[in-house]
Amino acid sequence: MTRVRNDYVLYGAIGVAAIAAPFVFPSFQIQLSFLWLMILFAMTWDIMGGQMGYNSFGNILYFGVGMYVSAVVQVGLFYDVAAYTSAAGANIQSFTPSQFLWGLALGMPVAGLAAAVLAAVLGAGMLGLRGHYFAIGTLGLGILAAELAGAWDYIGAGSGMVPPLFPDGLGSRPRFFYFVLFGIVVAAFFTLRWLYSGRFGLAINAIRDDEDKAEAMGLHTRRYKTVAWGVSAFFLGLAGGPVGAMIGFIDPRDTAFAGTTWGVFMVLMAILGGKGTIWGPVIGATIFHVTQELFWTFLLGWQRVAMGALIVLIVVFFPQGIMGWLRERMPERFGHRVEDSPAGPGD
Amino acid sequence: MAEALLEVTNVSKSFGGVIANDDVSLSVPEGRIVGLIGPNGSGKTTLFNSIVGFHPIDSGSVKFEGREVSRMRVPQIARLGLLRTFQQTRVYGRMTCVQNMQISTPPREEGLRDMFAKARSGATEKAEALLEFVGLYQKRLLFAGDLSFGQQKLLEFAMALMNEPKLLLLDEPTAGINPTLINGIIDRLKRANADLGVTLLIIEHNMRAIMNLAEHIYCLAHGQLLAQGPPAEIKDNQRVIDAYLGAH
Known part of the structure; x- marks a missing residue:
């Protein structure tokens, strides 16, 4: 039972550190907000890629959809969206604090649900694909979405969209978004921990290990796969709105459907930390994000080269991720536990 | 006579020009242990795959508890209580x-709520x-x-x-197993049948094992049903012996 108590001590320590961080390091608040976003990216990707063995390269789709849906809801509550976007930022309407908060409070859940519904619809076709075919198929989704968003005038087409900007009178802007993103990550983490601890976790692990066997045993595999993708999409969609508002501008290719950066990072961070574990994506995202920030600071001009080299190093030296590496090196601390089994002879 | 638990009637299945099952019929009465033997490539596993819905059959019918299952898919059939194990584990x-x-x-x-239980x-x-x-x-x-x-x-x-299946299809349960363990497996299969009430249809190459287990045996060769009957009869059937030794 010490393990359970250790867990709560760990959660408490992380919680205190996370709440104190924006006050202790006020100049790093934006970077720290992005750290939470990266952790969320890695965690939501790992539901599919790690726990269920479905490597999705299109999860960024749900983030971008969430970002646009939330912005449209936030604007649409008070103004005509088409007129707002056609002004293309030249005549930005202002939002009062209460308009902004109501917009975000409604926009976020609507965006999350829209993303989850979209995942269910797309999943009906795409979750029938297995292995590499699923990976390649999903890769197309993100690209497709970016092209569509870049051509749709209602949401600003290629010139992007300006979401309602953070109004005066609500305190510190970076701190506000920091705590919104922190809250989403906490909600996602405990939702996943709960899901993985029951039948759902066993079922998606079974699909990862042998989907044909799971079907032959009569498991409702499609149901589990759809829910898994829906949960992943929900949290990504939920985060889209606040991130759009935090950045202050939605570009279809570089912020909403940023497949070549965030879309790839979410995969790498989960692999770096260790696929299929609850802590792996958290650790991987943290190390990845901090390293990335350091590259920008100390290797400016070469940061993309260094990033590319890092990605190669991750895949070559940590194919099992940090958690996998720890389990191999220190099985007594991190390994799979064989409790109270008598020390009988192996075979 | 009451209808058998599994009723396979005139099932044919071919892959391109290869006829894997040709007009095969067999029935498995409830509560029994039935064996399915035949040389390598005679279509035993194909027949299993046809029964559990792994691939569609070309013609014929597969009835489980009187219900036609030949158009159903694997998980649906499994949920009815018809399960199979694999030759490669x-x-x-x-x-x-x-x-x-x-x-x-x-x-x-x-149910839906059990997904998260x-x-x-x-x-x-x-x-x-x-x-x-x-x-x-x-x-x-x-x-x-x-x-x-x-x-x-x-x-x-x-x-x-x-x-808790009603019918379990076992594909070579003793293949690749240490000979001393085989007796243990035979014993457990019999107990599963007698104590847990699971009807068994078993593919097996180990003659001693299947003769010991099954009450009724079907023999396939070249995709066709060659012979059927109680173990003692099958053992002495000249056509079965010829098929196994490659006499034709």
Whole structure:
């Protein structure tokens, strides 16, 4: 039972550190907000890629959809969206604090649900694909979405969209978004921990290990796969709105459907930390994000080269991720536990 | 006579020009152990795949409990209580034996809300009892992928029993198993049939094992039904002996 108590001590320590961080390091608040976003990216990707063995390269789709849906809801509550976007930022309407908060409070859940519904619809076709075919198929989704968003005038087409900007009178802007993103990550983490601890976790692990066997045993595999993708999409969609508002501008290719950066990072961070574990994506995202920030600071001009080299190093030296590496090196601390089994002879 | 639990009538299946099953009929009465033998490539596994819905059949009918299942898909048929094990073992390698068992609970009982439920303590007890039954209790917390081939076969058998099928199709349960363990497997199969009431249809190459187990045996050769009858009759059937020794 010490393990359970250790867990709560760990959660408490992380919680205190996370709440104190924006006050202790006020100049790093934006970077720290992005750290939470990266952790969320890695965690939501790992539901599919790690726990269920479905490597999705299109999860960024749900983030971008969430970002646009939330912005449209936030604007649409008070103004005509088409007129707002056609002004293309030249005549930005202002939002009062209460308009902004109501917009975000409604926009976020609507965006999350829209993303989850979209995942269910797309999943009906795409979750029938297995292995590499699923990976390649999903890769197309993100690209497709970016092209569509870049051509749709209602949401600003290629010139992007300006979401309602953070109004005066609500305190510190970076701190506000920091705590919104922190809250989403906490909600996602405990939702996943709960899901993985029951039948759902066993079922998606079974699909990862042998989907044909799971079907032959009569498991409702499609149901589990759809829910898994829906949960992943929900949290990504939920985060889209606040991130759009935090950045202050939605570009279809570089912020909403940023497949070549965030879309790839979410995969790498989960692999770096260790696929299929609850802590792996958290650790991987943290190390990845901090390293990335350091590259920008100390290797400016070469940061993309260094990033590319890092990605190669991750895949070559940590194919099992940090958690996998720890389990191999220190099985007594991190390994799979064989409790109270008598020390009988192996075979 | 009451209708048999499984009724296969005139089933044919071909892959391109290869006729794997040609007009095969067999029936498995409830509560029995029925054997299916034949030389390599005679179409036994294809017939299993046809029965469980792994691929569509070209013609004929497969009835389970009087219901036509030849147009259904694998998971649907499995949920009716018709299960199969694989010739090459299939277990969930990166899950422990107990977890393998916990996820194999009867899907007939699974509603939408059960998707998110914790493993029931009753299910865990049953899982451990079945692991004890197949002699894997000591290994229950090991990853299934770390077990030997023979142990994986036993685990797969235990998972199938956990699922409480009405009919279990076993594809070579003794292949690749240490000869001293085979008697144990024969014994467990008989007990599963007698005590748990599971009807068995078994593909087997080990003549001693299948003659010992089955009450009725079907023999396939070149995709066609060659002979059927009680073990003693099959053993002395000249056509069966010729097929196995390659006399024609």
